[in-house]
Amino acid sequence: MGRDLKMYVRGKGVSMLQELLQRMGYPMNDRPGLFGVSTRDAVKDFQSKKGLKPTGVVDEALLNMLRQNFGIDVQARSSAVKATDKALPDDRDHQIQLHAITRLLIQKGIITEDELRQEIERPQPVRISEPPLT
Incomplete structure (x- = not known):
């Protein structure tokens, strides 16, 4: 990623970010590939939950954290559901x-x-x- 992702930035990097956020359960009401209010609010919420300053700006380190968080969440949920037959x-x-x-x-x-x-x-x-x- 060459530049930080923030409001009004467009491109494939923003599309990938939006897909990650959407998979994590954040609603994406922005146009695909356009960093808008919905994307910014999701980023700020994620930053707050991780104890970071909620700037709404995504640099390489935050993007890596988002990627890792998604992978960990999926594995944790999968193992939790397999742990008990009663888990819906x-x-x-x-x-x-x-x-x-x-x-x-x-x-x-x-x-x-x-x-x-x-x-x-x-x-x-x-x-x-x-x-x-x-």
Whole structure:
């Protein structure tokens, strides 16, 4: 990484950062590859949780910490779920599994990244239900 990642920076480095943050459970409402408010807020939250000054700026050291944190979290969660049959996966575990399945589908050529992006951006119908009768 040649330069720090911060507000209004664009590029592949920002896309990778956003993917890491999203996999860690942070919502990403910024455009892919654009370091915006959502990305900055996620970075600040991560920095605060790690006892760092919440600047919202990502340098090489922080990016490495994010990468390591993601790997440790996934391993810790996997071993915790295997430790007991009664443990039910939480939403973050489901999100991690969904990302892994999606990556495999793309790697095997079953779907393309463009097809995935189009499906995500496709408007979804809204179901309106009537309130129950009392």
